[in-house]
Amino acid sequence: MARVNLTSPQIPTFRELVRVSARIGCLSFGGPVGQIALMHRELVEERQWVTEDQYLHALNFCHLLPGPEAQQLAIWIGWKLHGLRGGLAAGLLFVIPGALVILALSILYGYAAHLTWFAALFLGIKAAVLAIVVQALLRVAGRALNTGFKRGIALAAFAALFVLNLPFPLVVLTAGAAGTIAAATRPDLLALKQTDKARELAPRPWGASIRAIVVGSLIWVAPMVVVFTTLGPDHVLWQVGAFFSKLAIVTFGGAYAVLAYMAQQAVQGFGWLSAGEMADGLGLAETTPGPLIMVTQYVGYLAAFRAPEPFTPLSAGIIGAALTTWVTFAPCFLWIFALAPWIERLEHAHKLKGGLAAVTAAIVGVIANLSLWFALHVLFKRVGSVKLGALTISAPELASFDWRAAVLGALAAFLIFRRKWNIIRVLALSAAGGLVLGQIA
Template sequence: MQTQMKPAYTLKDLCLYFLKLGALGFGGPVALVGYMHRDLVETRQWITEDDYREGLALSQLAPGPLAAQLGIYLGYVHYGILGATLAGTAFVLPSFFMVLAIGWAYVEYGGLPWMQAVFYGVGAAVIGIITISSYKLTTKSIGKDLLLWIIFAVLAITTFWFEEEIIWLILLGGVVVWFVKASPSWLRFSTNSWFPVILLQVQTSLEGRLWQIAWFFAKAGAFVFGSGLAIVPFLYGGVVKEYAWLNEQEFVDAVAVAMITPGPVVITVGFIGYLVAGFWGAVVAALATFLPCYLFTVIPAPYFKRYGKHPAIKAFVDGITAAAIGAIAGAVVVLGKRTLTDIPTLVIALATAAILFRFKKLQEPYVILIAALVGIILKVVL
């Protein structure tokens, strides 16, 4: 039985950290996983580098929102199921209440005319933030290993080219490092032992808007791999094309809300749920999206903890991590291509990246606030 040293933090400390990250953590999944590494591994040293890598690999392997799953896993590391549950809840709740409030204002006042001006500046700043986060994550996790850099490059290029994360390539990255750095005899350890497949049994014939919301968003949480980049097209196909719950402009506003609020980008499901069916629509959409990712994290977690230090598993995790970070880097380029559409947005993004690179202790919310003001000045005042 593996012995565990007493953690250097309490469960209350961890919950307070994730409450703060959920309330102030801007920049989407790339930035959020970078903040967790910076705060929990480097600065506070609550989590080891190996535990963080295992969590990142598991989060990338399993479907669902990347940052939320990593937060759940890090909560599990020292405090088990209770830690995973409380950490994940603390991370999601602040942004959920924010999108509820924005959803109420949106319905009450007939739209968000100021949103595009704010998003103009904030969206550009977010690109700068996630660029720096991706750079730090890459240099810290890959080091000078040529094989890992090759896997990183392949995933970065393919993610940029196809504009989606290709899960079989990420898995292949783990297998390649496994073969190169561990004996083929380790093949007797099947990954099926620690990565069970969970299928949510839901009666599709059930009538009622809430049941439709529950079923659709459960599919989004259970079968969409990657971050907000991957889930947005899935949501568009369902809420706009299939069910016609929202029109084009309302969906664009929903994505904008996700980007200008802190916490996981996928929390936009709460905003969409509110527009479709009010308060309970938001609750059902959020629960249906995050419950599968919670299960996909806590069920394999003990096997990762038990076998994660095994040479074969460690090699596999190293390959998965390099592939995941490559996919994240490719996603940064895709988002930048879509967001940086003119000279002012390009300048805002470059200035944000340069400032954060130079002033490493500067808090990102201040940068977001300034960018929002710049957007309003450029699009409204001028």
């Protein structure tokens, strides 16, 4: 392993930054953990472009922001090395390879989903996705739930979503408010570390931040203005853009945190796709480089593909995918360019840290809800609802149990938890198993 330089980072040329950013974008498999580890190896250990301390401070900063933290870290590193153009280059190259791959897979899915062999292939992928989501739940829970107060928040978030059907943004905001109050009154409930208040901080960079917010916001909403003026607010493209713009603001805690809310709204609220197709999309996103939240592009593609007027289905799908990707990732650049100059001050924002710690705890409950939602729709062919007094909760039809999905899910869980296989290998074997068992009625 290369020796890490902790004091004097090397400054690359812009061409070198572009070359290495493209390499990272093409190799960034394995979700945020794998992506963050890849960037650390490439940029800190091997090339020493940023120091260990700078990297860790920036990573903590990105955890405070909505959106995919790995992509935001890439933007910050590019900004640190070559300013605005460096941030744009590093951030775009982190997303573009995966976006192109999942667009191609979405086009294939849109035309081939009705074929028997294709459905059998995705029987195995859906089962593997269930095991992958459970793994994510256990990882996040092990890291985030280190106090009784946090465990209570996680349980309350799960109940609020699964039992009470409360909106995801309301759950996140309530958890954040509780954490802010706890940080001010009882920080021990959140196990917050004390910060050094005596340290002198740099001047507040108001001018640069305001300019970044104004310009970034105009760029973010520009495609939505075009859609509104040409197609109107009732068109599916406006609905897609508005929904994913809202999602970009509340996606704290990573992709898994928001997938349950996105899936339920896309399936039950808008009717853009089925629950099984949503699980298929997550499987596609797991096999491609780039942020897992790229699954939003798949949803946007299918939504527009199935309501294409006045375009052809293929054209509408590509526009829907592009619009979804734009409104999902453009805010990431806005957050970094506006807030990166404040990184040192945000490290000392005690109440903000408390709010985000509580949100992270709530995310465990959110992912638990996602896990149960996927389990019901993967293991059972028909899922309805039952009344429990004033409450309505999802419940499967037991007679619709799919033993093939259960077998493949158990195999995937064994390979992930006991054999420690990586996600790509598990998905490949599960897909092959789906092709075999899919032939059995």
